[in-house]
Amino acid sequence: MKIDRRSFLALAVGGAAGTALTPLPWKLTDDSSIWSQNWPWTPVPEKGENSYAFTSCTLCPGGCGLMVRMVGERAVKIEGLEGHPVNDGGVCVLGLSGLQLLYGSTRVKTPLKRVGKRGQGHWKKISWEAALAEVAEKLGQLRDDNQSHTVACITGSKHGTIPALFKRFMTVYGSPNVMTTPSVGDTLEMALQVMHGVEAQAGYDVENADYILSFGSGLIEGWGAPVRMFRANSAWRENGTKVVQVEPRLSNTAAKSDQWIPINPGTEAALAMGIAHVMMKESLVNNDFVESYTEGYTGWKKMVLDEYAPEKVASITGIDKMVIVKVAREFAGAGKPLALCGRGNGETPGSLAEAMAVHTVNALVGNINQEGGVVAVPIPEYAAWPETGLDNTAQIGMAKDRVDGAGSDAFPLAASLLNRFAAGAMSAKDYPVNALLVSGTNPVYSTPGANDFKKAVEKIPFVVSFSSYMDETAMQADLILPNHVYLERYEDIPVMAGLQKPMVELTQPVVFPMHDTKNAGDAIIELSNAMGGSIGDAFPWESYEACLEETLGDKWDVLSEDGLWEDEAFQPAGWGEAFATASGKFEFMNPDMDLMPSYVPLNLEGNASTFPLLLMPFDSMRLASGFISDPPFVIKAVEDTILKGKDACVEVNPATAKSLGLADGKPATLSTPKGEARVRIYHYHGIMPGVVAIPRGLGHSADDKYMAGKGVNFNELIGPVEDRASGLDMAWGVRAKLAKA
Amino acid sequence: MSTQDDQTHAVSEQETEGPAAPIILFFIIGFAASLVLGWGIFPKLLYSQKHQPINFNHALHVEEVDDGCESCHYFREDGSFSGIPNLESCMECHEDVIGVSEEEEKFVAEFVVPEREVSWLVYSRQPDCVYFSHAPHVIAGKMACVECHGHIGESDHARVYEENRFTGYSRDIWGKNIAGLAKHPWERMKMDDCSKCHVRENVNQGSVQTQKGGCFVCHK
Numbered sequence: 001m002k003i004d005r006r007s008f009l010a011l012a013v014g015g016a017a018g019t020a021l022t023p024l025p026w027k028l029t030d031d032s033s034i035w036s037q038n039w040p041w042t043p044v045p046e047k048g049e050n051s052y053a054f055t056s057c058t059l060c061p062g063g064c065g066l067m068v069r070m071v072g073e074r075a076v077k078i079e080g081l082e083g084h085p086v087n088d089g090g091v092c093v094l095g096l097s098g099l100q101l102l103y104g105s106t107r108v109k110t111p112l113k114r115v116g117k118r119g120q121g122h123w124k125k126i127s128w129e130a131a132l133a134e135v136a137e138k139l140g141q142l143r144d145d146n147q148s149h150t151v152a153c154i155t156g157s158k159h160g161t162i163p164a165l166f167k168r169f170m171t172v173y174g175s176p177n178v179m180t181t182p183s184v185g186d187t188l189e190m191a192l193q194v195m196h197g198v199e200a201q202a203g204y205d206v207e208n209a210d211y212i213l214s215f216g217s218g219l220i221e222g223w224g225a226p227v228r229m230f231r232a233n234s235a236w237r238e239n240g241t242k243v244v245q246v247e248p249r250l251s252n253t254a255a256k257s258d259q260w261i262p263i264n265p266g267t268e269a270a271l272a273m274g275i276a277h278v279m280m281k282e283s284l285v286n287n288d289f290v291e292s293y294t295e296g297y298t299g300w301k302k303m304v305l306d307e308y309a310p311e312k313v314a315s316i317t318g319i320d321k322m323v324i325v326k327v328a329r330e331f332a333g334a335g336k337p338l339a340l341c342g343r344g345n346g347e348t349p350g351s352l353a354e355a356m357a358v359h360t361v362n363a364l365v366g367n368i369n370q371e372g373g374v375v376a377v378p379i380p381e382y383a384a385w386p387e388t389g390l391d392n393t394a395q396i397g398m399a400k401d402r403v404d405g406a407g408s409d410a411f412p413l414a415a416s417l418l419n420r421f422a423a424g425a426m427s428a429k430d431y432p433v434n435a436l437l438v439s440g441t442n443p444v445y446s447t448p449g450a451n452d453f454k455k456a457v458e459k460i461p462f463v464v465s466f467s468s469y470m471d472e473t474a475m476q477a478d479l480i481l482p483n484h485v486y487l488e489r490y491e492d493i494p495v496m497a498g499l500q501k502p503m504v505e506l507t508q509p510v511v512f513p514m515h516d517t518k519n520a521g522d523a524i525i526e527l528s529n530a531m532g533g534s535i536g537d538a539f540p541w542e543s544y545e546a547c548l549e550e551t552l553g554d555k556w557d558v559l560s561e562d563g564l565w566e567d568e569a570f571q572p573a574g575w576g577e578a579f580a581t582a583s584g585k586f587e588f589m590n591p592d593m594d595l596m597p598s599y600v601p602l603n604l605e606g607n608a609s610t611f612p613l614l615l616m617p618f619d620s621m622r623l624a625s626g627f628i629s630d631p632p633f634v635i636k637a638v639e640d641t642i643l644k645g646k647d648a649c650v651e652v653n654p655a656t657a658k659s660l661g662l663a664d665g666k667p668a669t670l671s672t673p674k675g676e677a678r679v680r681i682y683h684y685h686g687i688m689p690g691v692v693a694i695p696r697g698l699g700h701s702a703d704d705k706y707m708a709g710k711g712v713n714f715n716e717l718i719g720p721v722e723d724r725a726s727g728l729d730m731a732w733g734v735r736a737k738l739a740k741a
Numbered sequence: 742m743s744t745q746d747d748q749t750h751a752v753s754e755q756e757t758e759g760p761a762a763p764i765i766l767f768f769i770i771g772f773a774a775s776l777v778l779g780w781g782i783f784p785k786l787l788y789s790q791k792h793q794p795i796n797f798n799h800a801l802h803v804e805e806v807d808d809g810c811e812s813c814h815y816f817r818e819d820g821s822f823s824g825i826p827n828l829e830s831c832m833e834c835h836e837d838v839i840g841v842s843e844e845e846e847k848f849v850a851e852f853v854v855p856e857r858e859v860s861w862l863v864y865s866r867q868p869d870c871v872y873f874s875h876a877p878h879v880i881a882g883k884m885a886c887v888e889c890h891g892h893i894g895e896s897d898h899a900r901v902y903e904e905n906r907f908t909g910y911s912r913d914i915w916g917k918n919i920a921g922l923a924k925h926p927w928e929r930m931k932m933d934d935c936s937k938c939h940v941r942e943n944v945n946q947g948s949v950q951t952q953k954g955g956c957f958v959c960h961k
Binding site: 007010012022026030035037048 | 764765766767768769770771772773774775776778779780783784787817819821823824827868869870905907908909910915919920921
């Protein structure tokens with residue numbers, strides 16, 4: 001018998017026919033479809049009973065209440081807490097993605113000591129004991145050499161027990177150099193200090209206002225407490241509140257407003273003054289308020305009437321004269337009008353004269369401390385412990401001038417000027433900065449003039465970061481003492497995001513700490529104890545939790561039960577009692593400090609011939625630009641008109657683009673006096689000719705592969721411009737140039 | 742040209758001169774072998790055999806408890822179904838050894854004392870792409886456990902768990918019968934089996950939320 005090709009063919013045909021009559025092909029097809037719909041490597045939530053843990057969000061200053069869905073010990077979803085006064089069940093995209101900050105790859109899992117060069121990212125794991133001992137030794141040495149004042153500390157928030165513990169540590173150690181991360185809240189606090197004579201934050205009763213005039217505030221782009229603002233924005237639509245957005249660019253807020261008034265960048269204060277002019281000229285002001293409760297009105301009125309006639313304001317702002325007059329009349333004619341300021345998400349402080357100008361517009365209609373108006377909200381000052389004695393070294397150190405000049409004769413209103421730190425540290429005019437502690441903030445990324453800031457940090461011999469994440473500042477550190485992330489720790493959050501009542505929230509652990517991390521509060525208490533002497537004496541608490549409980553006193557019971565303490569009884573002070581200025585009245589001007597609401601043009605860096613364009617930043621709810629950077633879920637949600645591939649898009653008016661020969665979607669080089677970056681051109685009719693804009697929150701060099709190397713960091717393209725009055729950074733933009741790449 | 746053709750012809754004729762191989766034989770061999778492979782060997786290769794961590798005796802437990810299946814497999818307050826009890830539930834009775842069985846002793850020593858959850862193998866777990874809720878079936882539809890799960894409550898041992906090597910799910914979904922034939926609902930739980938009953942009982946074919954029918958009722 002001969003076996004040939006045909007035999008094999010017969011065998012194969014027989015096999016195929018037989019196989020078709022077995023379940024094999026059909027079963028395998030079915031299985032492969034099940035397999036491919038349930039990739040075994042795709043993580044799925046654990047199965048089991050759901051429970052909820054309650055806490056507060058710390059990812060922005062908004063202070064949303066959160067309920068975290070748990071399966072056993074695993075947090076599986078973050079949801080907004082219903083009934084919470086800030087967010088009532090809502091949550092933003094960043095808050096929603098918080099679990100990636102807990103379980104994600106950017107965590108620092110144990111104390112780390114740098115072994116390579118700064119920024120190289122070579123680390124050695126060390127124990128907490130060794131890490132704290134090293135910090136104690138280094139700081140102890142500086143103190144022994146009477147150099148305690150050369151140690152600086154930067155914290156994220158200004159308020160609450162964690163910043164207060166750092167400040168206490170620095171005081172008993174002997175350094176005045178404690179800085180906080182600035183925002184428009186600082187400028188508004190100063191405005192209230194000058195005009196009301198009180199220490200308070202500006203609260204806005206946005207829910208009850210019936211006419212909103214926003215001077216560039218990103219009302220639905222992160223300004224204030226973002227989720228509260230979403231809800232307010234929805235309520236305005238329903239109850240017919242008119243929203244007028246003054247902004248050079250068609251932002252989301254502008255697009256959703258009832259009237260968008262495009263304005264020349266940086267001239268918002270001039271418009272506010274123009275509106276004041278029309279209101280005063282046409283006698284549309286609240287006479288009761290201005291006559292009985294204000295000081296310096298006549299003088300200021302004269303100045304405004306002389307200098308801010310609508311024609312002149314029109315030429316400054318580029319807004320039609322009639323529009324200015326009409327808005328002024330509408331504003332004054334509304335029942336509860338409210339003017340808001342703080343550009344974008346409010347992370348940049350802006351000019352004090354501008355904040356005062358907008359505040360004055362509110363004052364003229366008498367909406368100070370009224371329903372639907374601006375409320376001076378006292379800052380909860382519970383984190384005030386009894387003074388302990390400063391030893392001699394500490395006293396000498398504390399008597400030194402601050403490296404940032406805050407509180408000096410030049411800047412008497414300022415408590416902290418982070419924007420001046422880099423220059424101070426670089427020049428070492430009075431003394432060098434020998435050590436830096438950083439907690440709850442990422443200044444190497446988020447300070448305007450980021451490259452200069454980085455250079456200043458590189459010069460500091462000893463840098464300690466308390467960051468939970470491997471961010472740009474942590475990358476420059478010698479030691480990282482990682483904090484628990486917010487879902488693992490206790491921390492009190494005094495909410496300072498424009499709410500109209502004093503409110504304190506409690507962040508509570510919903511899971512056990514995942515890694516070998518420590519609450520920054522515990523770290524600082526242990527560090528103090530390791531240093532001993534009068535430093536240790538100032539920190540008598542066993543742990544941060546004990547400190548928190550004792551400090552919050554009767555608030556603790558409420559906070560640990562409800563997660564929220566609200567001053568229910570708080571009523572804004574009446575006009576008779578509200579003002580603690582020298583005159584006891586609302587003051588339009590402060591001649592001593594040569595301060596008044598006015599339009600102070602920004603001295604833009606660079607010259608107009610080299611850099612013919614104006615570059616502005618813009619904010620998006622999908623881009624976190626502060627201490628926290630976008631987790632993977634959020635960066636995925638960024639639209640491709642903002643980030644295309646690895647390039648940030650620069651918004652250019654088609655007319656400008658045409659004159660420069662820049663085609664849509666093509667790469668280009670964006671340069672400013674501070675630096676240059678590769679960007680992609682995006683033709684956008686919503687931005688005025690001659691102005692270009694890029695998003696903030698991109699261009700990270702640290703973090704993980706999802707975030708690093710995408711786009712450009714706006715803070716590297718702009719430098720701080722000092723406000724003569726406040727010392728804070730008043731820059732809203734920078735000169736720039738675009739060229740084909 | 743013609744010469745060459747003649748030669749080729751001659752050669753091929755020579756080749757076919759030997760005893761012809763019976764083509765049909767090879768066809769039958771191939772046919773039979775594939776049948777053996779498909780019906781006999783393939784199912785054995787496809788599934789691995791696993792044993793439960795504890796050889797659980799349902800019959801014994803059902804006798805001891807007051808509330809039948811629901812004593813251990815109950816609805817939680819939020820309406821979700823508890824499924825297989827967790828260690829905490831087991832420990833309500835078995836904090837210490839209370840009987841005489843070896844399996845219980847093993848359970849207490851290996852799981853209760855070290856407080857380790859038992860990794861039970863779930864025969865009826867549907868793939869993750871399927872959304873199944875007990876509540877509409879048991880509470881609204883008033884179906885008894887046995888209608889879908891069969892007489893598992895009467896078993897005195899935990900049977901072998903056959904895991905599909907490809908998908909990782911239990912053989913019970915496709916059914917013991919590799920041809921996919923089943924007499925009772927608990928013998929097979931594929932999509933067609935769901936829809937067969939839904940059609941027969943004339944239950945709502947659409948999603949309660951969207952009122953739309955089709956895939957998204959179960960594949961959310």
